[in-house]
Amino acid sequence: MRNEHIKECRESLMKLIGRKIVDIRLKSRDRGCWRFYVDTDDGEFILTFCKEWDCPAVEHREEHGSDESDD
Secondary structure, three states, rough: OOHHHHHHHHHHOOOOOOOOEEEEEEEEOOOOOEEEEEEEEOOEEEEEEEHHHHHHHEEEEEOOOOOOOOO
């Protein structure tokens, strides 16, 4: 089970490859956990790390809308 969990974590983190990172924020959480907010050109990735976890939980919130204009 542990190896499968690590494989899933790796696949989630691989989504960051090739993305342009535009900002990173860090917030501490209760009970030895931290959240990294990584703003990219493809939305926001939220990585949650806790001391007792094998790897982080990864959320991806896709960017809604576009700042591009037709000029």
